[in-house]
Amino acid sequence: MDLTFTPEQQTFRRELQEWFTEHGPKGRLDSPYSEPGYSQHLEWEHALHEAGWAAPSWPAEVGGQGVDAWAELIYDEEYARFRLPERLNKMGLIHGGPTVMAHGTEQQKSEWLPGILTCEDIWCQGFSEPGAGSDLAAVRTTGRIKGDAMIVDGQKIWTSQGIIATTMFALVRTDQESRGHRGLTFVIIDLRSPGVEIRPLGQLHGNPGFAEVFFSGVEVPVANVIGEVGDGWHVASTSLALERGTARGSHTRMEQALVDLARDTAATGASGASVRRLGELAAWVAAYEQAAYASTHEIATGRGKDYASVIKMLGTQILTAVHEENLEVLGADAEVMADHGPNAEMYGMRRNYWHGRGAEIYAGSNEIQRNIIAERQLGLPKEPRG
Numbered sequence: 229m230d231l232t233f234t235p236e237q238q239t240f241r242r243e244l245q246e247w248f249t250e251h252g253p254k255g256r257l258d259s260p261y262s263e264p265g266y267s268q269h270l271e272w273e274h275a276l277h278e279a280g281w282a283a284p285s286w287p288a289e290v291g292g293q294g295v296d297a298w299a300e301l302i303y304d305e306e307y308a309r310f311r312l313p314e315r316l317n318k319m320g321l322i323h324g325g326p327t328v329m330a331h332g333t334e335q336q337k338s339e340w341l342p343g344i345l346t347c348e349d350i351w352c353q354g355f356s357e358p359g360a361g362s363d364l365a366a367v368r369t370t371g372r373i374k375g376d377a378m379i380v381d382g383q384k385i386w387t388s389q390g391i392i393a394t395t396m397f398a399l400v401r402t403d404q405e406s407r408g409h410r411g412l413t414f415v416i417i418d419l420r421s422p423g424v425e426i427r428p429l430g431q432l433h434g435n436p437g438f439a440e441v442f443f444s445g446v447e448v449p450v451a452n453v454i455g456e457v458g459d460g461w462h463v464a465s466t467s468l469a470l471e472r473g474t475a476r477g478s479h480t481r482m483e484q485a486l487v488d489l490a491r492d493t494a495a496t497g498a499s500g501a502s503v504r505r506l507g508e509l510a511a512w513v514a515a516y517e518q519a520a521y522a523s524t525h526e527i528a529t530g531r532g533k534d535y536a537s538v539i540k541m542l543g544t545q546i547l548t549a550v551h552e553e554n555l556e557v558l559g560a561d562a563e564v565m566a567d568h569g570p571n572a573e574m575y576g577m578r579r580n581y582w583h584g585r586g587a588e589i590y591a592g593s594n595e596i597q598r599n600i601i602a603e604r605q606l607g608l609p610k611e612p613r614g
C-alpha cells in the first residue's frame with residue numbers, strides 16, 4: 229500500500245484548506261438545537277452546498293463531485309483539522325443517503341438525495357426500540373401494507389437528531405408472522421405525517437437532540453420502501469456498515485484530543501507516569517490512523533475487506549482512553565461542563581468524555597463489534613445462545 233498522496237490529491241487538499249480558511253465559520257456556532265444555532269448551522273451547510281463541498285464523494289448529478297475514497301478521506305481530515313461544525317445532516321450524509329444510492333431506484337435517488345445536501349430534509353435513523361437494541365432482529369414496530377400504503381405502528385428510541393429531523397429511515401416488521409431477521413423492511417418515513425409523535429430525551433452530557441418517536445397508524449407510501457419488502461435486514465446491513473466503517477476523520481480528531489491532552493499535561497505539571505501514558509496513547513492513535521488508511525485502501529481498490537467493526541471499536545475505545553487520561557490530568561476542573569467562556573475548551577472535557585462513551589454504544593455496541601470480529605472475521609465459535 230502506497231501512502232504517499234499524489235500531486236492531484238495534494239492540490240485537492242490545498243484547495244479545500246484555502247476554501248475552509250476563507251469561508252469557515254470564524255467562531256463557535258450555537259447548538260443546532262437552539263433557534264439561532266439551527267440557523268447558523270443551516271447557513272454553513274448552504275455555503276458548503278453552494279460551493280460543491282457538502283458531500284464531494286456523492287455523484288455530480290445529485291450535487292457532489294464524484295471524488296474517490298482517498299479524496300473523501302482528505303476532506304474528512306481537513307474538516308476535522310479545521311474543527312468545523314458537526315454536520316447538521318450527518319445521518320443522511322454518512323449512511324441514509326449512501327444506502328439509498330446502494331439500494332434505491334433512480335426515482336428514489338432523485339427524490340431524496342438532493343434534500344439531504346440542501347438540508348431541506350434532516351434525516352435520522354429509526355432502528356432501535358425499547359426491546360430491540362443489540363438484537364435488531366427483535367424489532368416490533370409494524371408496517372402493514374394496504375394497497376399503495378404502509379400503516380406504521382410502534383415506537384423507536386434513542387433517535388439521534390430526532391428533535392430536528394423531518395425524515396427517518398426505519399426498520400419495520402412487514403410480515404407479522406415472521407421472527408428474527410426475516411420479514412423486516414427498510415422504509416423512509418416523513419416525520420411530519422399525521423400520527424407521528426416525537427418526544428425529546430435528555431442525555432448525560434446535557435446536549436438535547438435525542439428523542440423517542442411514536443407511530444400511531446402513520447400512512448407511508450409503499451414507494452418509500454428501499455429494496456424489496458421483507459429484505460430490510462440486507463438493506464440495513466449496508467447502512468450499519470457505512471455507519472461503523474468509515475473513519476470520517478476520527479483519527480484527526482484523536483490527534484487533536486491528544487494535542488489537547490499534551491497541553492493540559494504540561495500545564496498541570498507533568499508527572500513521569502502521565503508522560504508515559506501520553507506516549508502509549510500516541511502509539512495507539514498512530515496505529516488507528518494506519519487502520520483508517522488501510523480501510524480507505526480497501527474501499528478505493530474495491531476489494532472491500534471489512535474493517536467496519538475494527539474501525540468502530542478501536543476508534544471509540546482509543547478516544548475514551550484519551551478522554552479518561554485528560555480527566556485524570558485536569559482533576560477537579562474537569563467536573564465542570566461549559567460551552568462558553570474563556571475556559572470552555574477545558575471545561576468541555578467532561579462533555580467530550582460522555583459523548584465518547586455514547587459512541588462506544590451507538591452503531592452497535594463495542595461488545596457486539598467484538599462478537600462480529602470474532603465470529604465472522606476470525607471464524608471463532610459462535611457465543612452460546614441462552
Ligand SMILES: Cc1cc2nc3c(=O)[nH]c(=O)nc-3n(C[C@H](O)[C@H](O)[C@H](O)COP(=O)(O)OP(=O)(O)OC[C@H]3O[C@@H](n4cnc5c(N)ncnc54)[C@H](O)[C@@H]3O)c2cc1C
Pocket residue numbers: 352353354355356357358360361362363385386387388389586587589590591592593594595596599
Ligand atoms: C449516543 C447514542 C446515539 C444513538 N443513536 C441512535 C439512533 O440515531 N438510532 C437508533 O436506532 N439507535 C441509536 N442508538 C441506540 C444504539 O444503537 C443502542 O443503544 C445499541 O445498539 C445498544 O442497544 P441497547 O441500548 O438496547 O442495549 P442492549 O442491547 O440491551 O445491551 C445492553 C448491554 O448488553 C451488551 N450485549 C447485548 N447483547 C450482547 C451480546 N450478544 N454479546 C455481548 N454483549 C451483549 C451490550 O453491549 C450492552 O453493554 C444510540 C445510542 C446512543 C448511546
